[in-house]
Amino acid sequence: MRYASRVIPFPATHRSVLERIQSEDAGVRRIAFGDLAEAYWRPSYHYLRLHWRLAPEATEDAVQAFFTAAFEKGYVEKYDASKARFRTFLRLCLDRFVQNLQKAESAGKRGGGAAKLSLDFPGAERELVEVKSADLRDVDRFFRDETIRALFSRSVDHLRRVCESEGKPKIFAVFERHDLAPALETSYATVARDLQLTVAQVTNYLHAARKRFREIALTHLHDLVASEEEFRAEARELFGLDVGPHGAAPRNGERGE
Amino acid sequence: MTWLSNETVDRLRDVATRPSLPGDRYVILRPLGRGGMGAVYAARDTELARDVAIKVSNAATPTSGLEERLKQEAHVLARLEHPGIVPVHDAGVLEDGRVFYVMKLVHGETLEQHARTLATEAARLGVFERIAETVAFAHAAGVVHRDLTPSNVMAGRFGEVLVLDWGVAKLVGAAASAVPRRVPGPASAGHTDAGTRIGTPGFMAPEQASGAAAEAGPPADVFALGALLFWLLTGDTPPPDAPAVVSRLRSISPPPSRRLRAIVAKCLSPEPGARYADAGALVDDLARYRQGAPVAAHRETWLEAAALWLGRYRTFILLIVAYLVMRAVLALWGRP
Numbered sequence: 001m002r003y004a005s006r007v008i009p010f011p012a013t014h015r016s017v018l019e020r021i022q023s024e025d026a027g028v029r030r031i032a033f034g035d036l037a038e039a040y041w042r043p044s045y046h047y048l049r050l051h052w053r054l055a056p057e058a059t060e061d062a063v064q065a066f067f068t069a070a071f072e073k074g075y076v077e078k079y080d081a082s083k084a085r086f087r088t089f090l091r092l093c094l095d096r097f098v099q100n101l102q103k104a105e106s107a108g109k110r111g112g113g114a115a116k117l118s119l120d121f122p123g124a125e126r127e128l129v130e131v132k133s134a135d136l137r138d139v140d141r142f143f144r145d146e147t148i149r150a151l152f153s154r155s156v157d158h159l160r161r162v163c164e165s166e167g168k169p170k171i172f173a174v175f176e177r178h179d180l181a182p183a184l185e186t187s188y189a190t191v192a193r194d195l196q197l198t199v200a201q202v203t204n205y206l207h208a209a210r211k212r213f214r215e216i217a218l219t220h221l222h223d224l225v226a227s228e229e230e231f232r233a234e235a236r237e238l239f240g241l242d243v244g245p246h247g248a249a250p251r252n253g254e255r256g257e
Numbered sequence: 258m259t260w261l262s263n264e265t266v267d268r269l270r271d272v273a274t275r276p277s278l279p280g281d282r283y284v285i286l287r288p289l290g291r292g293g294m295g296a297v298y299a300a301r302d303t304e305l306a307r308d309v310a311i312k313v314s315n316a317a318t319p320t321s322g323l324e325e326r327l328k329q330e331a332h333v334l335a336r337l338e339h340p341g342i343v344p345v346h347d348a349g350v351l352e353d354g355r356v357f358y359v360m361k362l363v364h365g366e367t368l369e370q371h372a373r374t375l376a377t378e379a380a381r382l383g384v385f386e387r388i389a390e391t392v393a394f395a396h397a398a399g400v401v402h403r404d405l406t407p408s409n410v411m412a413g414r415f416g417e418v419l420v421l422d423w424g425v426a427k428l429v430g431a432a433a434s435a436v437p438r439r440v441p442g443p444a445s446a447g448h449t450d451a452g453t454r455i456g457t458p459g460f461m462a463p464e465q466a467s468g469a470a471a472e473a474g475p476p477a478d479v480f481a482l483g484a485l486l487f488w489l490l491t492g493d494t495p496p497p498d499a500p501a502v503v504s505r506l507r508s509i510s511p512p513p514s515r516r517l518r519a520i521v522a523k524c525l526s527p528e529p530g531a532r533y534a535d536a537g538a539l540v541d542d543l544a545r546y547r548q549g550a551p552v553a554a555h556r557e558t559w560l561e562a563a564a565l566w567l568g569r570y571r572t573f574i575l576l577i578v579a580y581l582v583m584r585a586v587l588a589l590w591g592r593p
Contacts, residue, residue: 213269
């Protein structure tokens with residue numbers, strides 16, 4: 001047996017979005033809100049379209065108004081980590097915000113004039129075709145899944161930028177062909193042939209890309225949680241891990257052969 | 258921003274945690290399952306040209322104990338060489354610190370699936386005896402499984418029955434002191450914290466359910482075996498009180514014999530001391546049951562004992578009777 005003592009690497013501790021939002025520096029706060037909106041606007045859009053059944057234009061207005069109000073009225077500062085995960089808190093804020101918005105609209109009052117975020121709403125609308133298949137009975141799960149989708153999308157974009165900036169576009173190309181958009185008969189050999197690499201190179205590039213992707217995803221995740229405890233819980237969920245009090249073990253076996 | 262389909266998100270979740278094994282001996286083929294303790298992958302052992310299963314601990318914190326528990330499982334499996342236990346071929350640590358071990362890839366189905374194909378009581382008892390024999394072997398080697406459930410047993414393609422998931426196993430007696438000091442951990446050598454609950458509801462002994470997992474010895478496995486036998490006979494987990502166990506067994510059609518009901522009830526006694534001392538004692542009683550001999554779980558009336566005796570020596574008795582009848586006929590025939 002080849003055992004050795006090793007420490008599992010986690011993203012380096014740095015100031016998360018939630019910490020930066022509470023900064024005295026207005027510039028830091030503004031950037032932190034931008035990061036928050038970037039991470040959550042798309043799940044919010046899909047959530048309002050499908051769960052609240054708002055029309056596309058009304059959803060765009062609501063998402064814009066929500067993140068603006070969150071910045072101006074200090075929603076995030078009211079977050080209490082002992083009561084719920086930040087993602088759940090944000091969804092509940094969004095629910096309350098839409099309820100109030102609908103009440104205000106029925107009373108003839110409408111907000112307006114707030115600075116608008118630059119968001120790709122037509123893109124988010126196109127994505128609804130896929131999102132529509134989700135089970136909406138568990139709204140917390142739906143919002144979590146959409147948050148994960150947004151997190152992975154940002155991580156993929158980040159990985160692409162990193163590979164390009166480091167002069168290693170082939171690493172991303174292998175990752176894209178094999179893991180992101182594989183054709184029906186994709187294998188290490190076909191990827192190697194298409195990209196004029198050896199199979200060994202494909203294996204190594206893929207390993208490097210996957211490892212980097214995981215690190216990037218965990219770093220983004222770390223940025224969006226309030227505590228290390230929440231980070232660990234979210235990281236377990238993110239990669240499908242479900243650690244119970246003593247851990248139910250997975251099976252070794254191929255069924256029904 | 259790149260749009261990712263549901264399928265791509267799922268694939269990324271999988272590939273991002275796929276182990277990168279040292280060297281190029283093992284090639285990961287596909288995931289087989291994931292649980293709280295780790296993930297299992299089918300892989301190709303290129304050196305020996307065979308398929309294997311690789312279990313990898315979750316990428317958890319060093320303080321979570323999962324790595325130690327997986328090491329513990331590998332050590333337990335390595336010391337238990339038995340046809341009913343999956344052999345371990347290799348073990349080690351990935352570059353990211355996760356622990357892995359390589360074992361035989363089992364082709365088959367879980368007991369949950371396999372039980373549907375067992376039409377008779379005899380067939381169910383046959384499978385159960387093989388499970389009990391495997392656990393008896395572990396008990397003899399000083400290992401208590403502590404989580405025997407239908408989903409932790411697999412039936413192979415050639416009728417072999419395998420007991421899986423020794424991740425929460427506990428070493429007792431001399432075996433505990435023989436554990437290497439570098440392999441401590443919550444499940445090893447009886448060091449489970451007081452108040453820890455280990456097991457699966459419905460199959461967990463009362464002493465485990467009450468949080469005294471550290472005190473759970475071989476009788477806890479005997480309880481789980483009794484629950485497994487009850488489940489094989491009825492399709493349900495046993496009720497918590499003993500009289501209900503017997504009446505539920507009586508209600509199935511055809512009902513098991515009184516002696517088999519007594520064996521199940523003895524296994525499921527709330528008091529560990531009232532159960533079989535270990536799985537070996539249970540196996541012995543099952544063998545006596547199969548041979549029609551008196552079982553330890555049930556005190557027969559003289560009528561039952563006589564019926565058993567007659568049943569057991571039926572052939573011999575029939576031969577003697579036939580001989581006597583023939584002598585009587587010959588004697589009558591030869592009379593002038």
